[in-house]
Each structure stands twice: as C-alpha cells, then as structure tokens.
Amino acid sequence: MIIAIDGTTSSGKGTLAKRLAAHYKLPHMDTGLLYRAVAASAINKGIDFSDERECALLAAHVELSEFDERELRGASVGAAASVVASLGAVRRALFELQRKFANQKGGAVLDGRDIGTVIAPDADVKLWVDASVEERARRRFLELSGMKEDVTEHGVLMQLKERDARDAGRADAPMKPADDAIWLETTALTPDECFAKAVEIVEEHRGKPKPAAKKAAAKAVAKKPKG
Ligand code: DC
Numbered sequence: 001m002i003i004a005i006d007g008t009t010s011s012g013k014g015t016l017a018k019r020l021a022a023h024y025k026l027p028h029m030d031t032g033l034l035y036r037a038v039a040a041s042a043i044n045k046g047i048d049f050s051d052e053r054e055c056a057l058l059a060a061h062v063e064l065s066e067f068d069e070r071e072l073r074g075a076s077v078g079a080a081a082s083v084v085a086s087l088g089a090v091r092r093a094l095f096e097l098q099r100k101f102a103n104q105k106g107g108a109v110l111d112g113r114d115i116g117t118v119i120a121p122d123a124d125v126k127l128w129v130d131a132s133v134e135e136r137a138r139r140r141f142l143e144l145s146g147m148k149e150d151v152t153e154h155g156v157l158m159q160l161k162e163r164d165a166r167d168a169g170r171a172d173a174p175m176k177p178a179d180d181a182i183w184l185e186t187t188a189l190t191p192d193e194c195f196a197k198a199v200e201i202v203e204e205h206r207g208k209p210k211p212a213a214k215k216a217a218a219k220a221v222a223k224k225p226k227g
Contacts, residue, residue, distance in 0.1 A: 001026065001107040001206055002122070004115035006177065007129030009078070009163055010136040010143070012186040012194050016129060017111035019195045020202065024109070029101045031112035031119070032081065034094050036072040037062050039080035049083045056089035062097075075144055075151060075159065082163045085113075086170040095119070113167055116178030125205045127198060128177035131187040133160055180210070 003020055007013040014030055021028035041058045042049060049055065071077065084090050095118075102108055102120040110119060116126035131139075137157035144151045167175040177183065182201050186194045 001124045001202075002102050002120050003107075003109040003202065004102075004120045004123035004126045004178070004181075005109065005111040005129060006113055006115050006117070006127070006175070006181065007111075007184075008131070008133075008136060008175070009160055009167075010140040011129045011131045012139075012189075012191060013111045013127075013129040015191050016127075016184075016194055016198055017109050019191075020198060021109040023195075023199065024202075026107055026109050027101070027104065028109045029098065029111075031094075031098055031110055031115065033064060033069070033072055034059075034062055034097070035081040035085040035090070036077050037064055037067050038090055038094075039084045040067060040072055040077050042084060043077070043080060049080065049087075052087045052089045055084050055087055056093045059084075059090045059093035062094070070147065074147065075149055075156075079159060079163065082166050086166060086172070088172040091172050113175035114173040116181050117176060118173045121178070122210060124207070124210075125202050126178045126181040127184050127201065128181040129184045129186060129194075131185065133157065133164070135187045136160055 001024065003024070003026070005013050005017045017028055017030065038055060038059045041062070042055055047054045047058065098110065098119045102110055102123070107124070112119070116123055116128070134157065137153055137160050140160065141151060141153040141156045144156065182205065184194065184197060184201070189197065
C-alpha cells in the first residue's frame, strides 16, 4: 500500500506520516529532507540558489546520511529548501529516488508537497493535511524555540506565509492537493486525534478502485453493447 501525504508546512503531516508508517509497518520517506539537504549542501559549498545546474548536480548526489537531521530541520535551511525546490532541474534530479521508494515492494508512506500529484499519482490513499496559518505558526514557533532558535511567533507567521506562496506558486510541481486526495484539517486536532482520523480514512479507502480504474470501468460499461 502506498500512502501519499501532502500538505502545508507545520500542518502536522510529518508526525502523521511517521505514525502511519509505524502503524502499517511501512518504510517512510520525508521528502522535504531531500530538498533541505540540497539547500544545506549549496550553503556549505557557497553555491548560489540561482545556479540551477550546480544545484541539480548536488541533488543528483544527495546523501541524507551525511547530514545532521537537527541542522536540516532549522528555519534557515527550511526557507532555503523552498527556494531550491522551485528549480525544475533539482526536482527532476530527485524524482527517481522518490519514485523508487514509493514503488518498492510492499509499499511505503511518503510525505511532501507533490507526492499525490507527481511522485505517486497511483497511491492507494492520498491525504492532504492542512491547518490555519496562525495555528501552524504557533506550532512551528514552539518547535523552533525548543531547538533554541532565536525566533518570534510573528516572524514565523510571516515566513510561513512567504513559504506557502512560493511552494504553491512555482511552475514545476506546485504544492497542491491531488484531485482524489482526502482533506484532513488539523487546526483543532491533537496529534492523537489527527492520527486516529487518518487511520479511519486509510481503512475506508484502501483497496477501493482508484479514480483512473473507476474511469476505465465506467467507459467499458458505457461501451458495452446493449442486449
Ligand atoms: O516539508 P519541509 O518543510 O521539510 O520542506 C521543505 C521545503 O521543501 C518546502 O518549503 C518545499 C520543498 N518540498 C517540495 O517542494 N516538495 C516536496 N515533496 C517536499 C518538500
């Protein structure tokens, strides 16, 4: 079973993806970390984010084990990741790695921005996770303060708005829900409630024919000669 989880920054999708993967005993990939690692490499090597070719070369050889995850999860790397993620060549360089992970035997859980639309359009279950920008800013502020980052809630709110606009506005694989994604609004939910709801959704939708298969079946019925 492939579970595709997309959504906005700090909507709770990462925590949810981890818990779903553990629950269904599936491998999990946080695809945001790939873009974060490319951004961190570019910063470390002094490569300009506008140099698409060089950034794509970094992406082609990205190795997550070479990074300290805590560093990758910082605010400045996150903002930089959103910038390199808008480069088409970087996305193409990271495509196959994600695609392979999604299609491994037994399935997988992947979370990101374009999993249901680009990486795994045939996923068995697609979730779109979102929350109000104020609530997301509150959560991200608490997380970053816990990491001893010098931030204010208002500053985080402004950064989130900027990041949402960039991620949703880019030409290549913009952040958006797949047509067949099921929406999960987490503003008023605790992580436990969010997980319980997601399991309900997965149980309801796994094994159901996918929209493409449904369309093909409808066509076949329409074409069937009468009598
Ligand atoms: O989920 P995150 O905050 O770790 O992601 C960091 C940035 O990477 C995010 O602003 C957009 C980009 N990203 C993307 O474009 N596509 C993905 N599948 C995952 C992340």
